[in-house]
Amino acid sequence: xxxxxxxxxxxxxxxxIACAIPGTFLVLRKMAMISDAISHAILPGLVIGFFITQDxxxxxLILLAALSGLITVVxxxxxxxxxxxxxxxxxxxxxxxxxxxGVILIAKNANDVHLDVDAVLLGELAFAPFDRLxxxxxxxxxxxxxxxxxxxxxxLGLLFAFFKELKxxxxxxxxxxxxxxxxxxxxxxxxxxASITTVGAFDAVGAILVVALMIAPAATAxxxxxxxxxxxxxxxxxxxxxxxxxYWMAHILDASIAGSITTxxxxxxxxxxxxxxxxxxxxxxxxxxxxxxxxxxxxxLLHLKNHSEKSERHVNHLCEHINWQKVRAxxxxxxxxxxxxxxxDNNIVSLTDKGDAFTxxxxxxxxxxxxxxxxxxxxxxFLFRG
Amino acid sequence: MNLNEYFSLVFSDYTLRTIxxxxxxxxxxxxxxxxxxxxxKQSLLGDAISHAALPGIAIAFLITGAKDSNTLLIGAxxxxxxGTFWIKGITTKTxxxxxxxxxxxxxxxxxxxxxxxxxxxxxxxxxQAGLDKYLFGQAATLVESDVWLxxxxxxxxxxxxxxxxxxxxxxxxxxxYTKTLGFNTRIIDILITSFIVLAIVLGLQTVGVxxxxxMLLAPAAAARQWTNSLGTMVILAAFFSxxxxxxxxxxxxxxxxxxxxxxxxxxASVFVLFSFIFSPSRGLLFRHIRFIKNRxxxxxxxxxxxxxxxxxxxxxISHPHTIKILNNFQGFTRGTLQKLVKKNYVELDGNMWSLxxxxxxxxxNLYNQQNNE
Numbered sequence: 128x129x130x131x132x133x134x135x136x137x138x139x140x141x142x143x144i145a146c147a148i149p150g151t152f153l154v155l156r157k158m159a160m161i162s163d164a165i166s167h168a169i170l171p172g173l174v175i176g177f178f179i180t181q182d183x184x185x186x187x188l189i190l191l192a193a194l195s196g197l198i199t200v201v202x203x204x205x206x207x208x209x210x211x212x213x214x215x216x217x218x219x220x221x222x223x224x225x226x227x228x229g230v231i232l233i234a235k236n237a238n239d240v241h242l243d244v245d246a247v248l249l250g251e252l253a254f255a256p257f258d259r260l261x262x263x264x265x266x267x268x269x270x271x272x273x274x275x276x277x278x279x280x281x282x283l284g285l286l287f288a289f290f291k292e293l294k295x296x297x298x299x300x301x302x303x304x305x306x307x308x309x310x311x312x313x314x315x316x317x318x319x320x321a322s323i324t325t326v327g328a329f330d331a332v333g334a335i336l337v338v339a340l341m342i343a344p345a346a347t348a349x350x351x352x353x354x355x356x357x358x359x360x361x362x363x364x365x366x367x368x369x370x371x372x373x374y375w376m377a378h379i380l381d382a383s384i385a386g387s388i389t390t391x392x393x394x395x396x397x398x399x400x401x402x403x404x405x406x407x408x409x410x411x412x413x414x415x416x417x418x419x420x421x422x423x424x425x426x427x428l429l430h431l432k433n434h435s436e437k438s439e440r441h442v443n444h445l446c447e448h449i450n451w452q453k454v455r456a457x458x459x460x461x462x463x464x465x466x467x468x469x470x471x472d473n474n475i476v477s478l479t480d481k482g483d484a485f486t487x488x489x490x491x492x493x494x495x496x497x498x499x500x501x502x503x504x505x506x507x508x509f510l511f512r513g
Numbered sequence: 514m515n516l517n518e519y520f521s522l523v524f525s526d527y528t529l530r531t532i533x534x535x536x537x538x539x540x541x542x543x544x545x546x547x548x549x550x551x552x553x554k555q556s557l558l559g560d561a562i563s564h565a566a567l568p569g570i571a572i573a574f575l576i577t578g579a580k581d582s583n584t585l586l587i588g589a590x591x592x593x594x595x596g597t598f599w600i601k602g603i604t605t606k607t608x609x610x611x612x613x614x615x616x617x618x619x620x621x622x623x624x625x626x627x628x629x630x631x632x633x634x635x636x637x638x639x640x641q642a643g644l645d646k647y648l649f650g651q652a653a654t655l656v657e658s659d660v661w662l663x664x665x666x667x668x669x670x671x672x673x674x675x676x677x678x679x680x681x682x683x684x685x686x687x688x689x690y691t692k693t694l695g696f697n698t699r700i701i702d703i704l705i706t707s708f709i710v711l712a713i714v715l716g717l718q719t720v721g722v723x724x725x726x727x728m729l730l731a732p733a734a735a736a737r738q739w740t741n742s743l744g745t746m747v748i749l750a751a752f753f754s755x756x757x758x759x760x761x762x763x764x765x766x767x768x769x770x771x772x773x774x775x776x777x778x779x780x781a782s783v784f785v786l787f788s789f790i791f792s793p794s795r796g797l798l799f800r801h802i803r804f805i806k807n808r809x810x811x812x813x814x815x816x817x818x819x820x821x822x823x824x825x826x827x828x829x830i831s832h833p834h835t836i837k838i839l840n841n842f843q844g845f846t847r848g849t850l851q852k853l854v855k856k857n858y859v860e861l862d863g864n865m866w867s868l869x870x871x872x873x874x875x876x877x878n879l880y881n882q883q884n885n886e
Binding site for chain 2: 154157159160163165167206208211212215216218220221223224226227228229231234235253313333336337339341342343345346349362376380381382383385386387388389390392393396400403406407411438498
């Protein structure tokens with residue numbers, strides 16, 4: 128590994144961390160698409176900033192671009208407040224218009240501007256180490272490292288200073304307002320951080336892929352935990368992990384670094400989506416299947432309790448009476464037998480004492496719907512758990 | 514070339530005619546389907562799908578090695594559909610919300626597509642140049658066969674919409690009711706979503722991945738302001754969209770260095786802005802005018818009621834009073850007094866006013882409707 132490679136990985140990791148923090152809150156506040164809007168709408172700000180400064184890393188350009196991101200947020204809210212269209216339509220109306228203005232500004236001044244829309248959207252991390260920051264003659268590292276480093280420092284400072292406020296206003300805006308933390312100020316604070324991070328990160332990973340770095344780690348973490356601190360840490364971890372593994376994948380394939388970082392993010396998300404312990408798709412499908420069986424079991428037990436005559440309780444009869452297919456009937460019978468709820472004697476099914484007590488409880492539960500009644504049943508059954 | 518030249522050339526010049534027809538047809542189909550997307554609160558779906566189509570284009574190129582736009586479109590269609598159904602999967606099976614799902618699919622698919630595109634660029638295949646036109650679209654690359662394809666798809670889409678109009682409409686406004694009537698909502702849903710994906714994929718070549726979503730929803734959002742009927746909205750949206758297509762092409766053709774996509778989007782945005790402000794029933798301007806008018810009416814009523822209470826204390830209604838006593842009353846202005854005179858509720862005599870018989874009657878009926886006789 129040479130120093131350029133280390134620097135690239137360092138920049139990518141810092142970008143990942145800087146994006147994961149506001150990203151987590153955006154995902155929790157159901158505003159993930161705002162980050163997409165911001166990432167497109169910074170273009171006119173960037174172009175105007177570039178006309179003035181001629182330097183993609185100057186602080187003025189970053190401020191101007193972040194300002195145009197904030198203008199997007201304000202415009203979306205204004206349009207939404209008129210009540211003429213829904214919020215998502217408002218987002219979808221504002222950012223393409225701003226983005227178009229940016230593209231046209233670039234196209235009309237193509238001769239004076241060394242700014243490529245591709246470069247803005249896609250970024251090129253591989254070139255980042257060549258743009259060095261030189262302070263009084265000494266080389267102190269790549270410019271983008273300093274830019275994203277300072278953005279990250281500010282973000283972290285704000286996070287630690289306002290963690291409590293952010294947490295309250297994210298989960299309960301009403302409570303936060305009544306406690307005296309203005310949700311509006313926190314909202315705009317978060318939006319400013321998101322805008323500045325997007326701008327700071329765009330020339331490393333490109334504007335669209337900033338969105339991936341904001342949303343994907345947070346969404347992956349959200350599938351694995353419901354604790355805000357753990358979610359933040361996990362999001363940062365996933366971000367850094369895919370930044371570094373993505374870099375090496377790009378190295379091997381000789382392809383875009385930003386693209387392969389996103390692909391790694393996608394891969395990690397796919398894994399969590401499929402295999403997350405309680406919220407992954409496989410777990411959910413398994414749980415739904417269990418619940419279906421359990422509902423059948425209770426139906427079955429109720430049926431037994433209601434019929435004392437032997438003909439109603441014959442194994443063969445059950446299939447046609449409750450209208451179950453053979454396989455399902457067998458699953459339910461086996462489950463009931465395993466739990467000692469029923470005994471089968473001469474193909475006649477009858478409830479045991481335990482089954483009888485359970486059925487009574489179940490009826491009580493269905494009628495009263497009170498949690499306290501079923502506390503002790505929760506261990507045996509998925510169905511009654513939360 | 515200026516605008517006049519453009520319009521004189523549009524029927525004779527092959528390229529201009531193709532592009533104009535292409536954008537017009539594309540606009541029409543996007544407007545029609547966009548109305549459904551906007552009303553189904555799926556406005557941003559277009560954005561997500563258009564980005565999600567990118568890896569499909571790259572993979573189709575990798576498999577076939579040819580840049581035939583039809584095969585690339587099929588690739589885009591497949592990957593757009595996968596994206597759409599994955600979004601559905603995420604929102605129904607996990608607790609992630611739709612905005613997160615959209616953002617995820619959008620950025621992840623797009624990033625993967627970029628990876629593939631840069632990978633393709635490194636391949637020793639001279640044919641690969643120009644795949645990135647799908648990013649921003651280049652209407653100039655449209656040829657007659659593309660326009661034919663668009664026309665066929667638009668026709669198909671029109672037939673399906675007319676055939677399933679009732680089902681689509683019902684699913685749009687009351688999915689539960691549709692289900693209870695015995696329609697298979699899932700199939701209707703898949704049908705309309707697939708057509709939205711198809712329209713988006715068709716537009717990629719012309720306006721590109723990034724701006725396709727605006728093409729879909731801006732005309733629909735504009736049309737929504739002018740009507741409350743779905744049929745009118747669909748037709749209006751198609752018209753707005755086709756017009757922005759043609760007009761955008763005209764502007765971009767008459768200037769140097771203007772790509773068509775952004776101009777079309779800006780024209781559509783102007784439509785939206787215009788509709789937001791000037792639509793008679795919902796527009797901001799008329800809403801504000803109605804607001805002011807209502808406030809004036811209320812003030813006039815207040816003045817009249819105040820006069821009524823003064824007049825009530827006197828023997829005759831027409832007992833004159835000085836205008837001065839109205840001065841410390843908020844609803845009173847010279848204007849309102851003049852209006853009351855015009856309505857024949859009040860008579861003025863120099864500095865004195867008095868209520869007329871009619872004014873007294875109206876005033877007594879203002880807040881309660883008891884003295885109607």
